Amino acid sequence: MYSDRVRLPSLLDKVMSAAEAASLIQDGMTVGMSGFTRAGEAKAVPEALAQRAKEQPLKISLMTGASLGNDLDKHLTEAGVLARRMPFQVDSTLRKAINQGKVMFIDQHLSETVEQLRNHQLKLPDIAVIEAVAITEQGHIVPTTSVGNSASFAIFAKQVIVEINLAHDTNLEGLHDIYIPTYRPTRTPIPLTRVDDRIGGTAIPIDPAKIVAIVITNQPDSLSTVLSPDDETQAIADHLIAFFTREVEAGRLSNNLAPLQAGIGNIANAVMCGLIESPFENLTMYSEVLQDSTFDLIDAGKLRFASGSSITLSARRNGDVFGNLERYKDKLVLRPQEISNHPEVVRRLGIIGINTALEFDLYGNVNSTHICGTMMMNGIGGSGDFARNAHLAIFVTKSVAKNGAISSVVPMVSHVDHTEHDVDILVTEQGLADLRGLAPRERARVIIDNCVHPDYRPALLDYFERACAKGGHTPHLLREALSWHINLEESGRMLVD
Amino acid sequence: MYSDRVRLPSLLDKVMSAAEAASLIQDGMTVGMSGFTRAGEAKAVPEALAQRAKEQPLKISLMTGASLGNDLDKHLTEAGVLARRMPFQVDSTLRKAINQGKVMFIDQHLSETVEQLRNHQLKLPDIAVIEAVAITEQGHIVPTTSVGNSASFAIFAKQVIVEINLAHDTNLEGLHDIYIPTYRPTRTPIPLTRVDDRIGGTAIPIDPAKIVAIVITNQPDSLSTVLSPDDETQAIADHLIAFFTREVEAGRLSNNLAPLQAGIGNIANAVMCGLIESPFENLTMYSEVLQDSTFDLIDAGKLRFASGSSITLSARRNGDVFGNLERYKDKLVLRPQEISNHPEVVRRLGIIGINTALEFDLYGNVNSTHICGTMMMNGIGGSGDFARNAHLAIFVTKSVAKNGAISSVVPMVSHVDHTEHDVDILVTEQGLADLRGLAPRERARVIIDNCVHPDYRPALLDYFERACAKGGHTPHLLREALSWHINLEESGRMLVD
Numbered sequence: 001m002y003s004d005r006v007r008l009p010s011l012l013d014k015v016m017s018a019a020e021a022a023s024l025i026q027d028g029m030t031v032g033m034s035g036f037t038r039a040g041e042a043k044a045v046p047e048a049l050a051q052r053a054k055e056q057p058l059k060i061s062l063m064t065g066a067s068l069g070n071d072l073d074k075h076l077t078e079a080g081v082l083a084r085r086m087p088f089q090v091d092s093t094l095r096k097a098i099n100q101g102k103v104m105f106i107d108q109h110l111s112e113t114v115e116q117l118r119n120h121q122l123k124l125p126d127i128a129v130i131e132a133v134a135i136t137e138q139g140h141i142v143p144t145t146s147v148g149n150s151a152s153f154a155i156f157a158k159q160v161i162v163e164i165n166l167a168h169d170t171n172l173e174g175l176h177d178i179y180i181p182t183y184r185p186t187r188t189p190i191p192l193t194r195v196d197d198r199i200g201g202t203a204i205p206i207d208p209a210k211i212v213a214i215v216i217t218n219q220p221d222s223l224s225t226v227l228s229p230d231d232e233t234q235a236i237a238d239h240l241i242a243f244f245t246r247e248v249e250a251g252r253l254s255n256n257l258a259p260l261q262a263g264i265g266n267i268a269n270a271v272m273c274g275l276i277e278s279p280f281e282n283l284t285m286y287s288e289v290l291q292d293s294t295f296d297l298i299d300a301g302k303l304r305f306a307s308g309s310s311i312t313l314s315a316r317r318n319g320d321v322f323g324n325l326e327r328y329k330d331k332l333v334l335r336p337q338e339i340s341n342h343p344e345v346v347r348r349l350g351i352i353g354i355n356t357a358l359e360f361d362l363y364g365n366v367n368s369t370h371i372c373g374t375m376m377m378n379g380i381g382g383s384g385d386f387a388r389n390a391h392l393a394i395f396v397t398k399s400v401a402k403n404g405a406i407s408s409v410v411p412m413v414s415h416v417d418h419t420e421h422d423v424d425i426l427v428t429e430q431g432l433a434d435l436r437g438l439a440p441r442e443r444a445r446v447i448i449d450n451c452v453h454p455d456y457r458p459a460l461l462d463y464f465e466r467a468c469a470k471g472g473h474t475p476h477l478l479r480e481a482l483s484w485h486i487n488l489e490e491s492g493r494m495l496v497d
Numbered sequence: 498m499y500s501d502r503v504r505l506p507s508l509l510d511k512v513m514s515a516a517e518a519a520s521l522i523q524d525g526m527t528v529g530m531s532g533f534t535r536a537g538e539a540k541a542v543p544e545a546l547a548q549r550a551k552e553q554p555l556k557i558s559l560m561t562g563a564s565l566g567n568d569l570d571k572h573l574t575e576a577g578v579l580a581r582r583m584p585f586q587v588d589s590t591l592r593k594a595i596n597q598g599k600v601m602f603i604d605q606h607l608s609e610t611v612e613q614l615r616n617h618q619l620k621l622p623d624i625a626v627i628e629a630v631a632i633t634e635q636g637h638i639v640p641t642t643s644v645g646n647s648a649s650f651a652i653f654a655k656q657v658i659v660e661i662n663l664a665h666d667t668n669l670e671g672l673h674d675i676y677i678p679t680y681r682p683t684r685t686p687i688p689l690t691r692v693d694d695r696i697g698g699t700a701i702p703i704d705p706a707k708i709v710a711i712v713i714t715n716q717p718d719s720l721s722t723v724l725s726p727d728d729e730t731q732a733i734a735d736h737l738i739a740f741f742t743r744e745v746e747a748g749r750l751s752n753n754l755a756p757l758q759a760g761i762g763n764i765a766n767a768v769m770c771g772l773i774e775s776p777f778e779n780l781t782m783y784s785e786v787l788q789d790s791t792f793d794l795i796d797a798g799k800l801r802f803a804s805g806s807s808i809t810l811s812a813r814r815n816g817d818v819f820g821n822l823e824r825y826k827d828k829l830v831l832r833p834q835e836i837s838n839h840p841e842v843v844r845r846l847g848i849i850g851i852n853t854a855l856e857f858d859l860y861g862n863v864n865s866t867h868i869c870g871t872m873m874m875n876g877i878g879g880s881g882d883f884a885r886n887a888h889l890a891i892f893v894t895k896s897v898a899k900n901g902a903i904s905s906v907v908p909m910v911s912h913v914d915h916t917e918h919d920v921d922i923l924v925t926e927q928g929l930a931d932l933r934g935l936a937p938r939e940r941a942r943v944i945i946d947n948c949v950h951p952d953y954r955p956a957l958l959d960y961f962e963r964a965c966a967k968g969g970h971t972p973h974l975l976r977e978a979l980s981w982h983i984n985l986e987e988s989g990r991m992l993v994d
Contacts, residue, residue: 084936098970104936105970109918119847119888120749121921121933184847184888185755189686252617258682343886344841350616350681365913373909373978374969380918388885389840391616391681412870415971416862416913421606421877424618437619439581439601472871473595473602474912478983481870486975 005164006214008139014214018044021161021213025049025127027058032125032153035072036065036337037264037289038090038224039310040146042129042163044217046072050079059083063125065148065309065337066110066288066381067091069222077103086122087113088379099375107369110288110382111341114152118183128157130204131217133168139208140201143176144168145221146310147334151178151204159212166218171325176202176334192345195259195284196305198333224314226292229270232398235429236267237274240354240394243425243432244280255279259286261346261386262293263355264312267396269293271354276300286351288340288382290332292317298331307333309340341385353386357395359408360426360451362444362464363474364435366395366418372485373414380417387422399428399453405493407456409447411463412481420474426451440474459495502661503711505636511711515541518658518710522546522624524555529622529650532569533562533834534761534786535587535721536807537643539626539660541714543569547576556580560622562645562806562834563607563785563878564588566719574600583619584610585876596872604866607785607879608838611649615680625654627701628714630665636705637698640673641665642718643807644831648675648701656709663715668822671699673831687841692756692781693802695830721811723789726767729895732926733764734771737851737891740922740929741777752776756783758843758883759790760852761809764893766790768851773797783848785837785879787829789814795828804830806837838882850883854892856905857923857948859941859961860971861932863892863915869982870911877914884919896925896950902990904953906944908960909978917971923948937971956992 006012022045025031035041041064050072052058061084062076073091076082085094087108098105108116116122130150134142143150144165154160179200182188191199229237247253257280262268272293275283285294285306292314297303311334313321321328339345346353358377360366368383369376387393395418397408408428420440426433431450435443444464452460467475484494503509519542522528532538538561547569549555558581559573570588573579582591584605595602605613613619627647631639640647641662651657676697679685688696726734744750754777759765769790772780782791782803789811794800808831810818818825836842843850855874857863865880866873884890892915894905905925917937923930928947932940941961949957964972981991 099968101938101965101968101970101972104939106934106936107918107970112918115844116933120747123934184845185751186690187845187847188690189688189841189845191686193683193685250617343844344686347612347840348681348684348686350684370969370971373975374964374967374971374973376970384916384918414973414975416916417918419881419913419916421604421609421881421914436613437603439603441598442601467871468598470871471596471598472867473598473604473873474867474871475598476871476911478870478911478979478986481979482975489975 002164002216005134007137008135008208011135011139011208011211011214014211015216016213018048018215019052021045021215022048022052024159024161024212025060029126030061030123032063032128032149032157034065034130034143034146034148034150035068036146036148036310037312038067038069038222039312040131040144040221041068041070041072042131043070043219044163044215045129045161046076050075050081053079053081063113063149063153065146065150088381090378095376105376107379109380109384110337111343111385114149114338117152117156125153125157127159127161128153129161129163130154131163131165133170133172134164135162136203139211140203140205142173142203144172147176147178147336148309149337151180151336154204154206155180158210160206160210161213161215162211163215163217166216167220169322169325174202175329175332178202178204178336179339190339190342190344193348195286195307195349196333223318224291224312226269226314227266229273232429233267233270236396236427237271239427239432240271241274241278256282258352258391259284259349261287261351261353263381263383264289265356267356268354271396272297276302286349288337295321295328298328305331307335307340309335309337341382343385343389346386347389350391351386352392352394353390354394354396355383355387357397357408359410359413360395361410361413362447362460363440364420364423364426364443365413365416366423367413367415368417370415372489384418387418392424393422394425394427395423396427399430399451404455406488407453407484407494409452409456409460410484411460412476414482414485441468456495499661499713502631504634505632505705508632508636508705508708508711511708512713513710515545515712516549518542518712519545519549521656521658521709522557526623527558527620529560529625529646529654531562531627531640531643531645531647532565533643533645533807534809535564535566535719536809537628537641537645537718538565538567538569539628540567540662540716541660541712542626542658543573547572547578550576550578560610560646560650562643562647585878587875592873602873604876606877606881607834608840608882611646611835614649614653622650622654624656624658625650626658626660627651628660628662630667630669631661632659633700636708637700637702639670639700641669644673644675644833645806646834648677648833651701651703652677655707657703657707658710658712659708660712660714663713664717666819666822672826672829673699675701675833676836687836687839689842690845692783692804692846693830720815721788721809723766723811724763726770729926730764730767733893733924734768736924736929737768738771738775753779755847755849755888756781758784758848758850760878760880761786761788762853764853765851768893769794773799783846785834792818792825795825802828804832804837806832806834838879840882840886843883844886847888848883849889849891850887851891851893852880852884854894854905856907856910857892858907858910859944859957860937861917861920861923861940862910862913863920864910864912865914867912869986881915884915889921890919891922891924892920893924896927896948901952903985904950904981904991906949906953906957907981908957909973911979911982938965953992
């Protein structure tokens with residue numbers, strides 16, 4: 001039984017219940033779990049851990065690839081299991097605990113977590129819990145719908161628990177490309193020069209003696225809840241595609257554009273969908289998460305190859321894609337997030353990075369994470385990995401939120417995740433601001449003219465002109481710089497009469 | 498005459514006066530000039546251009562490697578020549594014009610300027626003006642005391658003016674390693690895996706037909722004005738060396754540490770000097786500018802090899818080093834700043850990056866550039882290139898400035914150049930804060946306990962505790978967050994009674 005999934009026979013006697021496996025996780029441990037953009041997370045063991053903690057309180061430091069599905073962060077938070085959490089999350093219950101200071105959240109560039117582990121700058125995981133479709137004859141782990149940080153967690157941990165999830169088809173095997181950078185000071189270049197290069201093996205190579213438990217599960221990933229484009233996301237997509245067209249005409253991009261990265265969410269999805277009807281051909285992706293639009297683009301004959309770290313689909317595409325994976329398999333690869341997001345590779349390939357901003361300011365600084373400078377939303381994710389070294393660092397957002405109570409363009413952002421040095425293009429449904437080669441005062445004019453909602457344009461222009469009269473390379477009136485956020489905190493609207 | 502310096506005989510008839518050469522620069526042109534950290538800048542042609550502009554007004558966009566010596570930015574500003582300037586400057590006259598909005602300054606990561614040129618995202622230079630010790634038999638340019646952006650400027654420009662500076666000894670030839678990344682989409686890895694690897698040629702390879710003028714000069718570089726360590730910079734150095742010692746004991750660094758990068762200035766110089774008496778051996782540098790301390794460390798037998806983009810020395814070391822270059826030549830290499838600062842190489846080698854902060858905040862965000870969020874000092878320089886991908890991103894500053902009127906540690910920085918995601922270690926003369934793996938609230942405690950001047954500690958702790966009571970992942974009181982800067986602007990002191 002299960003010998004097709006656990007192909008090293010000596011491991012078959014490690015099969016046990018999730019509760020038994022979870023009992024290996026002790027109070028105070030650091031635990032590394034699979035899971036990236038709600039794909040491929042270990043499911044049964046964390047759930048059993050949350051159950052156990054209700055009777056027998058315990059705290060752990062939990063590292064993952066990125067966000068977890070199946071409400072695991074919610075259940076772990078409710079059970080009081082999380083002392084520390086890194087490097088990303090999207091759960092509203094956990095977010096509340098983070099903002100109350102109950103869970104210490106370390107918000108990291110997604111490419112950097114395992115680098116810091118490798119250098120012993122973060123505590124190594126005591127135990128790793130990795131979802132797999134199979135364990136090979138060599139005792140190596142074949143991941144499921146994400147790679148994330150799973151490979152390095154399994155390599156660094158003293159003990160590894162594997163969840164074999166029967167809900168994932170074994171045809172996922174062969175999709176992954178597991179490459180681990182060598183140690184400094186003798187590290188060699190990452191030998192990846194094209195998005196479709198395969199530079200590693202298809203399974204996570206560990207000593208099988210480290211596998212202390214195998215849990216059999218049968219539970220699907222959470223489905224994506226991505227929304228279809230609306231008028232505003234469609235307008236953002238249209239502005240961006242018109243811009244790409246101009247770049248091709250100017251000879252700065254070819255008709256294949258450049259490898260595309262798109263953050264998670266409705267706007268990025270709308271932009272990618274917009275490419276279906278575009279004149280561009282033979283596109284490629286070098287991104288984190290592959291979403292519905294990736295497969296829509298492949299089906300439309302527009303996308304030649306997609307490299308990611310996970311696949312997260314909505315109900316519309318999930319059964320169709322995973323039920324017909326052989327149709328896509330030669331056009332896909334899933335890599336460790338250290339490689340999908342690696343600055344070396346991003347700079348070499350010249351990625352077009354499209355990520356969502358929470359707000360941006362007159363001078364092009366972007367806030368991706370903090371509401372009113374204090375309350376964490378999700379985390380920076382991979383946006384910094386891509387924006388810093390991209391050929392084009394593009395940030396998109398609707399120009400207003402909360403029925404117009406909030407402007408996404410402000411005098412000064414309340415928190416900076418991407419500095420003016422790193423932002424090339426800003427897009428709202430109002431238009432597109434091309435900041436390349438501009439000084440701060442020039443950027444402000446372009447942003448005001450193109451991106452700001454008309455309800456906020458006069459106030460922002462007034463602020464800018466009065467700030468310029470006061471002077472400075474980056475003109476500001478410090479007494480007013482954060483006043484829009486103060487208004488929002490105090491009265492629920494950024495502009496008050 | 499000059500045939501030892503201009504070895505391609507057909508070029509000898511291009512020798513002309515600086516004024517004649519400067520006449521090739523027309524109003525509205527984009528000009529790329531050599532010069533990095535006040536080393537190796539073209540001297541006579543820009544001076545002649547400034548002279549000419551006094552009678553015949555003209556404006557240019559000027560790109561350099563980094564800062565220029567010999568007051569050239571001052572003279573060009575006074576003559577009204579600069580419409581646009583990038584990517585860095587240190588001149589007080591130019592700074593004033595930038596802050597008045599008279600010169601459009603584009604403050605860039607030093608590794609990125611030529612990448613943006615290569616991709617036609619910035620306007621290519623019409624003309625390049627490059628200081629050289631010689632032109633080879635092939636018509637290739639041998640730079641002087643800096644490489645900076647000179648190679649790419651000369652390659653991209655339609656016309657090249659070469660200043661042969663007789664004040665530089667020809668023994669500089671052979672010191673340089675000119676490697677230019679290949680074009681996307683077929684770019685290959687930068688084949689540099691050790692600080693002492695040589696991966697290119699020793700001269701800038703251009704078609705000699707592009708050389709339209711050769712000007713013979715005989716004027717030295719400006720001398721560095723670096724100060725000897727004082728009590729506070731010595732205390733910063735001591736804290737950092739004690740930290741390195743603990744890192745070695747913990748097995749996170751070897752006794753050779755890791756390749757060192759040190760920003761320009763008195764504090765970084767003090768830290769490097771501190772290493773002379775340290776227990777560490779066989780050190781290496783992979784930095785931008787090589788300063789007095791580099792040669793002091795070599796002389797002390799502590800430094801095995803130094804890679805940089807320029808050499809800038811004080812009166813104490815200048816004659817001695819350049820007069821005895823053969824003693825150092827096998828321990829040095831000068832590279833294009835794109836390579837000395839390249840994220841790919843910085844991440845691969847695992848640099849220890851030590852840069853100066855203007856101010857930092859409770860949560861580890863660093864401002865390197867803007868006084869009170871508005872007035873530009875110098876620019877971000879290479880600090881972002883190194884900090885983002887460093888093994889250790891270290892920022893140093895004295896805890897107070899202006900006789901205590903200013904605290905370098907503030908509730909919220911007034912401008913962000915380096916985000917909380919990118920900063921590992923903060924050091925003042927008060928002590929060292931190790932932020933690795935800490936959540937924002939934890940970082941604040943460590944910074945308050947270790948880095949803040951006692952005169953400001955109670956006020957900062959009070960702010961933090963009241964902000965925590967209000968809540969948030971990164972607690973702030975927006976009405977007070979910038980109040981220290983407002984006080985400074987309005988009353989000349991950050992704290993008023």
